[in-house]
Amino acid sequence: MIILYDIPTSVSESRDWSPNVWKIRLVLNYKGLPHKTQWVDYPDIHDLCQARGIPPGGRKPDGSSFHTVPIIYDSKTLCYVSDSLQVAQYLESMYPNRSLFPVGLNAAILSFEDLWLDKVLRHLFPLMILPVYLKLPPASQKYFRTTRELRYKKKLEDLAPLQEHPRLWDQVRRGLDSMSRPMDANGKEKLFWFGNKITYADVVMVAWLLWVKRTLGTETSEWRNILSWNNGRWGKLMRHFEQWEFVDNPSRL
Ligand SMILES: N[C@@H](CCC(=O)N[C@@H](CS)C(=O)NCC(=O)O)C(=O)O
Known part of the structure; x- marks a missing residue:
């Protein structure tokens, strides 16, 4: 099972909104990979990443880094992966069916x-x-x-x-x-x-x-x-x- 971390809105019936997380949700849904969303408020992302040793996914204009979602946890490999492009490439290499990165492109x-x-x-x-x-x-x-x-x-x-x-x-x-x-x-x-x-x-x-x-x-x-x-x-x-x-x-x- 894959856990997908996302930031919720305050609207309980439509909590999803984050574009970077939607990239990964679309990849998971397109590939048909079962997963569950874990909601985390903005101020809690940093502590979550610190506690689990997850690398930062964002970079500020001054070059310093900060923790971001999407993050996934894959229970098959016991791995956390952050940063949407890295997550998409990880999913592509682990689950190559229905490829979104065709050879040569x-x-x-x-x-x-x-x-x-x-x-x-x-x-x-x-x-x-x-x-x-x-x-x-x-x-x-x-x-x-x-x-x-x-x-x-x-x-x-x-x-x-x-x-x-x-x-x-x-x-x-x-x-x-x-x-x-x-x-x-x-x-x-x-x-x-x-x-x-x-x-x-x-x-x-x-x-x-x-x-x-x-x-x-x-x-x-x-x-x-x-x-x-x-x-x-x-x-x-x-x-x-x-x-x-x-x-x-x-x-x-
Ligand atoms: N390079 C990252 C950027 C992700 C990003 O900026 N995510 C936002 C939510 S859409 C975030 O988590 N921001 C945390 C913050 O601003 O502290 C990626 O592509 O995943």
């Missing part, structure tokens, strides 16, 4: 997240930080506000003032345009980054889009817009991945 897949970060994520961050904060339980909220306000040198409420939203969402739209263009070159009807074959690059895109979906909600105009952009490309991708969008077992969304 490793370099392209490993560098994919930097591209996605540059084109899309950096525009999404300011828009998402406050909505994420509002969903967290009090202990995580306090930690999140302190660490993020230190990182961004702004109050969370000032990261994306309402009057700036149209401009910021337009940047997100243009970022997604620039990801859609190379995908269109594979063929407009092809759903995945490498055309017909699902890889970890698609998992990365879907996990970050799930972050938006689960944080803002499916009824928001922002989410509906994303689904419709680029001739519905993102909507089609998300619909395809719905079969792996569950927490722990397929009956729990």
Whole structure:
């Protein structure tokens, strides 16, 4: 059995939201690997890792490291693994069925997240930080506000003032345009980054889009817009991945 550590929201019926954890949940679900989520609040991640000797998964701009989820514990190997890419590669090497890192594509897949970060994520961050904060339980909220306000040198409420939203969402739209263009070159009807074959690059895109979906909600105009952009490309991708969008077992969304 595999344990997947994740940070909960305060909403008991939909606790999952963390994009980095969703990458691994999607990999586990895609590969059909049984697992169970263990919830841990932000301020407790450090102690958990210290106690179990789990290496840090995050790096601050000053170069120092910090502990992060996702973390998995695999009872088959008695191993803890942290950092989403390392976990994904570990799962690929231990459980190679339904490969997400096809031979010959490793370099392209490993560098994919930097591209996605540059084109899309950096525009999404300011828009998402406050909505994420509002969903967290009090202990995580306090930690999140302190660490993020230190990182961004702004109050969370000032990261994306309402009057700036149209401009910021337009940047997100243009970022997604620039990801859609190379995908269109594979063929407009092809759903995945490498055309017909699902890889970890698609998992990365879907996990970050799930972050938006689960944080803002499916009824928001922002989410509906994303689904419709680029001739519905993102909507089609998300619909395809719905079969792996569950927490722990397929009956729990
Ligand atoms: N490089 C790490 C980054 C993971 C990460 O930043 N996780 C966030 C949750 S989405 C976290 O645990 N942050 C802990 C903190 O901010 O103290 C990965 O890809 O797994």
